[in-house]
Amino acid sequence: MNKEKVLELLKSVNYPGYSRDIISFGIIKDVLIEEKVINIELDIRTADEKMVKEIESVIIDKMQSSAPGYDIQLVNKPAPTAGQGSPKSKPDYLPNVKYKIAVASGKGGVGKSTVSVNLAVALAQLGLKVGLLDADIYGPSIPLMLGVDSKPEYDGKKLTPITKYGVNLMSLGFLMEGDDAVIWRGPLVTRAIQQLMQDVNWGELDFMIFDMPPGTGDAQLTLSQAITLDGALIVSTPQDVALIDAVKGVNMFRKVNVPILGIVENMSYFSCPHCGERTDIFSSGGVERECNRINVNLLAEIPLDVQIREGGDSGKPIVANIPENPRSKIFLEIAENISKSLS
């Protein structure tokens, strides 16, 4: 038995509930063999103790069956990520924010900003202090969706977020001139977002919601690491293409050890405003099946709905404008669910 042989064996062990192996997840840090003892150093950064136990037990099972006669010792030493002392300690950028949540999607146009805005308003309606950071480099749209047309004030040191419907907002759009299309590279995006975290008077917040740039490329990955997130919520439509991208999004966050809070299926079905009949425009059940396969919660199904669309276009999000609407209730349930699952 040598280190290479052990790594080869571990390469055949999949991350629990997942079709990729644990080596490619980067959780094996080192292997040291001393006579009849195999010491495996792990780097599992999830705060989920159950997941850590599960990973450890699949490793033990594999090693005991493939290397009989050896004693297997595991030690988990999660490496601190950028700006963090340990995975659970608060990062420097936003020390006064309890939970940082990314709303992400593999592709654009699936309703990521719509979900971010309505979720933020819903959390505020639950009495929580909420920040919303529009980090979508490709199309910062949150100011429009919240009906904000002013720019934040600058006191020479810091920017003050704009408050609307109880949500404190900052947007990359505030830093761009007009409709300039900006080509952002990973490090530049990260620096801009760091500024929106550090150089803004956020005050004490329970939640910070990040409307992330769509996609799963370098820019998104770098950003996800820099923000040191507490969880990610993935938005997908039921169409196959969107779903494939959603799974890529799940992969990306797992790679950097960010817990997946769940998938929100948006534009899930159409319910007729006249007769109430439900039509599954993009077929149905696909997202749920995929969620089961990759072991992720299906948080909600949001229908294709004209009032949701109008709310976005008019700067009056449905949750703020018509809180008693059944659609608004769905967003409120997501908010309750998330705040319960984190606290």
Ligand SMILES: Nc1ncnc2c1ncn2[C@@H]1O[C@H](COP(=O)(O)OP(=O)(O)O)[C@@H](O)[C@H]1O
């Ligand atoms: N559930 C929905 N019902 C109707 N229209 C929606 C719904 N979700 C989003 N939209 C509309 O679809 C468009 C794209 O949504 P948006 O949130 O901007 O997507 P993304 O941020 O993923 O690019 C917007 O015009 C928005 O109002």
Ligand SMILES: [Mg+2]
């Ligand atoms: Mg958007």
